[in-house]
Amino acid sequence: MKLDTRRSEISLAVVAALATAAAGAVPSTALASKAPGKYLAGDFHNHTTCSDGSTSMQTVVKKSTDKLDTPWGLDWFVQAGHGGNGNRNCTLVEDESLGTPAFPYVEGQGPATTWAGSIGAANVKGNFGLTSATPDTPLSTRANPSMWRWQSLQEFQYPLMEYLYAYRGVPLFLGLESVVAGHEHSSMAVISGQMPATIHSTPLPGAPPYMALGDATALAQWSYCFDRGATDNSRGGANAWDCSVTGSLNSADPSWNSTARKLFPTGSGVGSGVGLKGHNKTVEAMKWMKEFHPKGSYYVPAHLERAGPFNPDGNNGFNVEHLRNFNNAAPMVAFGFETQPGHHASDQRGEYTVNRNNFFGVRVDSVGGTTYGGTGVYGAQIGGVWDALLGEGRNFWFFGSSDWHNRGMFGTDDRRSTQDFYPGEYQRNYTVVRDGADPKLTPQAIVDGLRSGNTWVDSGQLIDRLAFIACASYPGPAARTNAAVENLAVNAAKNGTDIAVAGCATMGEKLKVQPGAEIVVSIVVRDPAGTSYSPYSFPNPSLLQIGINQPMNAPVLDHIDVIGGQVTGYRKPGKPGYAGEWPRDWIDSYLIGGAPSLASVPAAAKNTSAAVIKTFNATTWMPVAGDPEFKKMTFRIPAVASSQYVRLRGTNLPAGVPWETDADGNPLPDVWTNSSVVNPSVPGATDGVPENGNLRIKCTTVGTSVPSNDVVYTGDAIDGCPEHMPVVGGSKYVALDVAAWADLWFYSNPIFVEVRGSTRVAGVK
Amino acid sequence: MKTRFIAVLSAGLLSATPAFATSITLDFEGPTSFASIDRFYSGGTDSAGAAGPDLGVKFGFDALGLRNDELGPYFSNAPSPIGVMVAVGPGATMNYAGGFKGLASVYYSSAAAATVAIWSGLNGTGTELGSFVLNNNATEGCADSPFCNWSLASFDIGDASIARSITFGSAASLGAFDNLTIDTVPEPGSGMALAVGVAMIGFAARRRRAG
Numbered sequence: 001m002k003l004d005t006r007r008s009e010i011s012l013a014v015v016a017a018l019a020t021a022a023a024g025a026v027p028s029t030a031l032a033s034k035a036p037g038k039y040l041a042g043d044f045h046n047h048t049t050c051s052d053g054s055t056s057m058q059t060v061v062k063k064s065t066d067k068l069d070t071p072w073g074l075d076w077f078v079q080a081g082h083g084g085n086g087n088r089n090c091t092l093v094e095d096e097s098l099g100t101p102a103f104p105y106v107e108g109q110g111p112a113t114t115w116a117g118s119i120g121a122a123n124v125k126g127n128f129g130l131t132s133a134t135p136d137t138p139l140s141t142r143a144n145p146s147m148w149r150w151q152s153l154q155e156f157q158y159p160l161m162e163y164l165y166a167y168r169g170v171p172l173f174l175g176l177e178s179v180v181a182g183h184e185h186s187s188m189a190v191i192s193g194q195m196p197a198t199i200h201s202t203p204l205p206g207a208p209p210y211m212a213l214g215d216a217t218a219l220a221q222w223s224y225c226f227d228r229g230a231t232d233n234s235r236g237g238a239n240a241w242d243c244s245v246t247g248s249l250n251s252a253d254p255s256w257n258s259t260a261r262k263l264f265p266t267g268s269g270v271g272s273g274v275g276l277k278g279h280n281k282t283v284e285a286m287k288w289m290k291e292f293h294p295k296g297s298y299y300v301p302a303h304l305e306r307a308g309p310f311n312p313d314g315n316n317g318f319n320v321e322h323l324r325n326f327n328n329a330a331p332m333v334a335f336g337f338e339t340q341p342g343h344h345a346s347d348q349r350g351e352y353t354v355n356r357n358n359f360f361g362v363r364v365d366s367v368g369g370t371t372y373g374g375t376g377v378y379g380a381q382i383g384g385v386w387d388a389l390l391g392e393g394r395n396f397w398f399f400g401s402s403d404w405h406n407r408g409m410f411g412t413d414d415r416r417s418t419q420d421f422y423p424g425e426y427q428r429n430y431t432v433v434r435d436g437a438d439p440k441l442t443p444q445a446i447v448d449g450l451r452s453g454n455t456w457v458d459s460g461q462l463i464d465r466l467a468f469i470a471c472a473s474y475p476g477p478a479a480r481t482n483a484a485v486e487n488l489a490v491n492a493a494k495n496g497t498d499i500a501v502a503g504c505a506t507m508g509e510k511l512k513v514q515p516g517a518e519i520v521v522s523i524v525v526r527d528p529a530g531t532s533y534s535p536y537s538f539p540n541p542s543l544l545q546i547g548i549n550q551p552m553n554a555p556v557l558d559h560i561d562v563i564g565g566q567v568t569g570y571r572k573p574g575k576p577g578y579a580g581e582w583p584r585d586w587i588d589s590y591l592i593g594g595a596p597s598l599a600s601v602p603a604a605a606k607n608t609s610a611a612v613i614k615t616f617n618a619t620t621w622m623p624v625a626g627d628p629e630f631k632k633m634t635f636r637i638p639a640v641a642s643s644q645y646v647r648l649r650g651t652n653l654p655a656g657v658p659w660e661t662d663a664d665g666n667p668l669p670d671v672w673t674n675s676s677v678v679n680p681s682v683p684g685a686t687d688g689v690p691e692n693g694n695l696r697i698k699c700t701t702v703g704t705s706v707p708s709n710d711v712v713y714t715g716d717a718i719d720g721c722p723e724h725m726p727v728v729g730g731s732k733y734v735a736l737d738v739a740a741w742a743d744l745w746f747y748s749n750p751i752f753v754e755v756r757g758s759t760r761v762a763g764v765k
Numbered sequence: 766m767k768t769r770f771i772a773v774l775s776a777g778l779l780s781a782t783p784a785f786a787t788s789i790t791l792d793f794e795g796p797t798s799f800a801s802i803d804r805f806y807s808g809g810t811d812s813a814g815a816a817g818p819d820l821g822v823k824f825g826f827d828a829l830g831l832r833n834d835e836l837g838p839y840f841s842n843a844p845s846p847i848g849v850m851v852a853v854g855p856g857a858t859m860n861y862a863g864g865f866k867g868l869a870s871v872y873y874s875s876a877a878a879a880t881v882a883i884w885s886g887l888n889g890t891g892t893e894l895g896s897f898v899l900n901n902n903a904t905e906g907c908a909d910s911p912f913c914n915w916s917l918a919s920f921d922i923g924d925a926s927i928a929r930s931i932t933f934g935s936a937a938s939l940g941a942f943d944n945l946t947i948d949t950v951p952e953p954g955s956g957m958a959l960a961v962g963v964a965m966i967g968f969a970a971r972r973r974r975a976g
Binding site for chain 2: 474475477478481484488501502503504514517
């Protein structure tokens, strides 16, 4: 056989073939970059008269989102009152100023008007429920029935919320502060069905009724199925709900109630196991959300230290293992905790206190005994529960919310408070929201932002912009300079955006690197000029103790701590290091002038590798040229060999402020500004503390513009210690809202660094 | 003319068999910047999840893609402009299990002199068959980025030996690479198939001539 061809022809053909191959090797599509996102401020835990709040839905929406009358107005807002039931109609407004065409003021009625007095008892659905001797009796037979939350969400609160979203043009949706089976409370939402896009193109009616285009049926069903307070067994009447979860025991679970078609843990007292059974029900709730609304739901335990540790025979607090259980069951749903509670103006900040809880006759502290700079011990203690969870590489994020109920001794419109701040007035979750080209923020974009972990939490407008980024750098061509990374952060902070550069990460993300990489960490904050939303212009009494004269309403960021910790992998259920209760006597050593040690904390609840690795202050950060409100600071973590994370906290208080911060800059327990009575450890004991007995910081400024407690004060320039400060021995002391405005902190969520060959950061994409 | 057609057809057959002897050029335009190239060129993905063509070429994790971004520029004037490869550690080895021989070449921009060895075994094992010799050329005649000048390094492995890996890790932190070209070795099975195929084509051509 002879091939009558020339080599050159074959070569040409080969070249052509190679060219074809090359054409097939065109660059693949680069990874889709992140949609543009901005940090927007929001709140997802607050109350109306439908639960135990004091205002209508319209009032809380207006107070929370109006940027004129209430300049702290938020960018997004989730109205989330308690689950269970309530007998007041929060959809009725207080006066004509709050009325809208579709929901006008009704003469003689308001948000305290009962359902019976507004819609009529006959229209209240469901039945007496499983805690009643006659569970099947219709509620409508009662003269003044409380409405199950599922009905108020589905039929009354949602249509109003949808209308207000369209009417006011502010992103809103409905959630719950669930009364948790086996625990105390959690902020949660199921957004499926809420706020369809058509609401923005559908004309609003000029008069009642407003016919909702979407619905909160999924949230209402969750409320019926899983809220501890929802003892109704009606299956939601015509909804005919069934609370089964695929693959779970359901009817084979001893707690299953076949009439209600849901788990209903029973029992009480020592040995009842009702707490354990309740916890298991709540884990089923996680599974339900994961099964039916995997992207449209979230679940965030609220003020989770307040009710003490977990009680297997009651419904109290959360231990670290319960957070792990939730996150294991539904990591994209149970992705964080509200360890910075609301109620900052309360006489027991956050409503946390010593001996708060009664475990069958034994007084038990809120976990940690109190808050620390306004944050619960789980989030505030370096190396504590939060670091333990982050040290596993879990997606578990820090949030704060107002828990707005009322203003204590003051009226709704007063700028002073002895109980709560309005959503956005004091605390703000700054969450990156990627709305893409859609000018209307959707609930989904907000939930996605919360889930991403790209959130930082501020109190008291200490800072209002933050860029926190980490970039990989390698010697040679892939080297990155501090200046280049810092410039990226400056631009992000100025624009209020996050970053989208390969080889860089921000909060809630992980940076995957090779061993030996350097990590360039850059932080840019804006410490805004002007005044905050505090009504107090007199000098901060806490800072006056150390000779710093700084107006309360013009706080200055003192320093930022960078906290780093190692990631060592997930703890396995049932194995050592998975479960453990925070020491019940944590605060005791503080109360006698000492400080507790992590040595007393079980391994499950701590990460001893966590520490402050860097501190920046006015001598080490630099102002941004031309815009000195912005401070920039950058450092490098050299040659990383193991997976780790970095996170931030910052405050207006230097280290060593008496009764506020320790010598290392850690927040001290807020017990020293709590004016409430502290219960004795057991009835009749003498270890209780009388009202004002713990106060330590004098408030000495005498002003010329200090309104009486009896008038409604709507201004913002109280120049002396206000009249409602407690007086001890003739001197005013810092407590209540002044204590909150004096003691400001921000917390960022972490950036993970996953080093090849080291522990995988499993919980973060 | 018919003969020429048959030759081209033969080459077409050749190209239709990816494992067949051919030249592969990796232009590094596709891998994600700062991600390990890993299996981007072998039917998998890089460490950021981006997928490329399946050319059977695998990289150790220390071989990263690199593109200019707002923190750069890191390089300029590269033969293919979008992306290059950088070695950030010793594990930046390129593996081609099917083997390659003949002329191998790569464009480089290096801040120091170095050699990059070519090995008969995978992962830098076996016999060192030769190397790419890199000079300090990174900024020769240019200054628009730290790695702005590129040179071609090549080594002729010859036909007697078969190489299976190149250890770029020896140039870790020194330079960047682009347009890496190797001539792959025909797999024995593929060669037999080609021989049969070409024989059939030849037989057909002969029948045509006879006809």
